[in-house]
Amino acid sequence: MSAPVLTIDGPSGVGKGTVARVVAQQQGWNLLDSGAIYRAFALAVESRGVDIADENALEEIAKNLDLAFKTHEDSELVSVYLDGRDVSKILRTEKTGEKASKIASIGVVRAALLKRQQDFSTSPGLVADGRDMGSVVFKNAAYKVYLTASSEERANRRLKQLQAQGHQGIMSQILAEVEARDERDSSRKHSPLKPAKDALVIDTTELSLDEVIAQVSELVKA
Numbered sequence: 019m020s021a022p023v024l025t026i027d028g029p030s031g032v033g034k035g036t037v038a039r040v041v042a043q044q045q046g047w048n049l050l051d052s053g054a055i056y057r058a059f060a061l062a063v064e065s066r067g068v069d070i071a072d073e074n075a076l077e078e079i080a081k082n083l084d085l086a087f088k089t090h091e092d093s094e095l096v097s098v099y100l101d102g103r104d105v106s107k108i109l110r111t112e113k114t115g116e117k118a119s120k121i122a123s124i125g126v127v128r129a130a131l132l133k134r135q136q137d138f139s140t141s142p143g144l145v146a147d148g149r150d151m152g153s154v155v156f157k158n159a160a161y162k163v164y165l166t167a168s169s170e171e172r173a174n175r176r177l178k179q180l181q182a183q184g185h186q187g188i189m190s191q192i193l194a195e196v197e198a199r200d201e202r203d204s205s206r207k208h209s210p211l212k213p214a215k216d217a218l219v220i221d222t223t224e225l226s227l228d229e230v231i232a233q234v235s236e237l238v239k240a
C-alpha cells in the first residue's frame with residue numbers, strides 16, 4: 019500500500035507552510051514545500067539567463083534541477099540548496115515568489131516538475147503544500163485541505179511576519195502583492211489555484227494558527 023498523503027493548498031500568505039510543517043512533525047511524516055521547488059526553479063532560470071519563451075530550455079533546466087532540502091534539528095527552518103549553493107534567504111523573498119508565480123503558469127514547466135514532486139511521497143507519509151497538490155499532483159491523496167483567508171488578513175499576517183524579522187513593510191503594498199499573486203495563480207490555464215472537489219475548505223480569517231492546526235490534525239487522525 020502506498021504511503022498516506024495530506025495535501026494543503028491555498029493562496030499565498032494563508033499559513034499553509036507553517037501548518038504543513040507542524041502536522042508533518044506531529045505525524046512523523048515527510049514534508050514537501052512545492053512552492054520552494056517553483057521558487058528555486060525561477061532562480062535557476064534567471065541565473066542561466068534563459069528566455070522564458072524558450073520552452074525547450076525551461077524543460078531542460080526543470081529536468082536537471084540540482085535541488086536539495088536540509089532540515090535542522092535545532093531550528094524549524096529548512097535550508098534549500100540550488101546547484102550546491104544555499105539559496106534559503108533569497109528563495110523566501112516576495113520578489114522570488116512573484117518570479118515563481120510567473121514561471122509556474124507555463125505548462126511544460128509544471129509537467130517537467132510533476133514527478134519530482136510526486137517522488138516525495140514515501141513511507142511513512144507525506145504532507146504536501148502548494149496550489150495544486152490535491153487537485154493535480156496527489157489527486158488520490160487520502161486527506162485534502164484547502165486553506166483560505168481574506169486578502170487583508172493574509173497581508174496583515176505577512177506584515178507582522180516581516181516586522182517580527184526586523185523588516186519594514188507597507189500594508190497597501192503588501193496587499194497589492196498578495197492580490198496580484200492570487201489573480202495570477204487562480205486565472206492561469208494550467209493547474210489554477212482552486213480547491214480539489216474533495217478537499218476540506220477551512221476559512222482561517224478568524225482562526226488562530228493553533229486552531230487551524232487542530233482542525234487539520236483532527237482530519238488526519240479521524
Ligand code: DC
Pocket residue numbers: 030031052053054056057115118119122123147148149150151199203
Ligand atoms: O507557496 P509559495 O508562495 O512558495 O509559491 C510561490 C509561487 O509558486 C506561487 O505564487 C505559484 C507557484 N506555485 C505553483 O504554481 N504551484 C504550487 N504547487 C506551488 C507554488
